[in-house]
Amino acid sequence: MRRWQSAEGSVLAEVEAGRFLRFDQAGALLQERAPRAFSLEHDLYRWSYEVRGDELVERTVIEGRESTRSSERVELSGLRELGPEEEPRPALIQAWRERLADAARAAEAARSAEADQLAARAGEPLPLLSEARRLLAERITRYRDDTAAGLLALLDLAAALPREDLSEALQAELAGAARLACFRGTPEDRALSLHPYDQAPGSGSGSGPGSGPGSGSGPELLTALERMIRELLAEADVQERVDANRNAAAYQRAATRLARAARLLAGTEPA
Numbered sequence: 001m002r003r004w005q006s007a008e009g010s011v012l013a014e015v016e017a018g019r020f021l022r023f024d025q026a027g028a029l030l031q032e033r034a035p036r037a038f039s040l041e042h043d044l045y046r047w048s049y050e051v052r053g054d055e056l057v058e059r060t061v062i063e064g065r066e067s068t069r070s071s072e073r074v075e076l077s078g079l080r081e082l083g084p085e086e087e088p089r090p091a092l093i094q095a096w097r098e099r100l101a102d103a104a105r106a107a108e109a110a111r112s113a114e115a116d117q118l119a120a121r122a123g124e125p126l127p128l129l130s131e132a133r134r135l136l137a138e139r140i141t142r143y144r145d146d147t148a149a150g151l152l153a154l155l156d157l158a159a160a161l162p163r164e165d166l167s168e169a170l171q172a173e174l175a176g177a178a179r180l181a182c183f184r185g186t187p188e189d190r191a192l193s194l195h196p197y198d199q200a201p202g203s204g205s206g207s208g209p210g211s212g213p214g215s216g217s218g219p220e221l222l223t224a225l226e227r228m229i230r231e232l233l234a235e236a237d238v239q240e241r242v243d244a245n246r247n248a249a250a251y252q253r254a255a256t257r258l259a260r261a262a263r264l265l266a267g268t269e270p271a
Contacts, residue, residue: 001090004051007078012056013093020049020056022076027088027096033058033075038143054079128171129155132178139182147235147251151178154228154258157221165218170264177257180250181232195233195255218265225262229255 004012010030012022019034033049033056044063049056056076062069084090133155139148158166158174179185236251 001093002051003082003086003088003090003093004054004079005082006076011082011088011093012051012076012079013097014051015093015097018048018050020051021093021097021100023088023093023096027092027099029096029100036143049075051079126159126166126171128168128175129159132175135182135184136178147181147231148178150228150231151181151254154221154224157224161218161221165265167264170261173257173261173264177232177254177261180254180257183247183250185250185253189253189257192253192256194249194252195229195259222262222265225258225265229258229262232258 002014006012006022009025010022011025012020014020016034020032021029022031022033024030035046035048037047038045046061046063048059048061050059051057054077055074056079057072058075059072060070088096133152136148136152136155139145140152155174155178158170176185176189180189232251232255236248236255239245239248239251
């Protein structure tokens with residue numbers, strides 16, 4: 001394992017080929033840099049990292065239909081490679097790495113246990129929401145997608161509803177929004193109308209199952225739905241600004257799905 005010390009005292013370690021972790025002197029993780037990829041419309045973006053001389057360099061390659069372009073920038077400079085006997089030694093870096101891995105496993109176990117509790121509370125499996133959760137978790141893992149993380153939290157709230165309030169129609173709208181936000185929409189999803197930017201979330205104030213007294217997570221879910229619709233529309237606007245019109249349309253249609261879900265929950269749209 002190669003290690004470097006920066007001018008300010010942080011330690012950079014190449015724990016796998018092209019994957020770097022940077023720690024402070026106490027062993028707290030400051031930064032992680034690893035190869036990754038992201039698609040935007042017809043372009044594929046790839047990032048990779050390497051140490052050249054005394055610099056950590058990020059290389060970006062954008063592969064389009066007709067051309068490929070690349071650029072580089074320095075992420076960290078003033079690096080000095082550490083010898084095998086210099087502190088922190090490779091064994092200590094490995095211990096830090098294992099501690100991070102243990103924390104990640106504990107967080108995943110906690111999320112899994114919470115999901116199991118929600119499913120048990122619901123009384124029977126929720127296949128539509130389970131598949132949507134899988135897609136969102138996959139996207140979060142691969143791209144650290146904040147929008148997907150917000151939708152996953154939304155599905156957790158929905159799963160906590162009493163079963164009689166969680167209709168199949170409501171589940172279908174939530175699952176459809178998740179598919180669209182993961183760019184895995186079905187032909188039915190892609191045929192939806194685009195949610196207009198200037199239209200407030202249409203949950204209304206009806207007296208449906210999610211809005212009455214003692215409804216548990218219903219009011220909280222309505223609030224979360226409205227917030228998520230605004231976030232999806234904001235993300236769609238960002239995508240449009242960079243001419244990623246298909247991505248923008250997917251986010252707008254996801255907002256359409258959530259607006260329907262809000263109306264179903266509030267009892268202002270027939271199931």
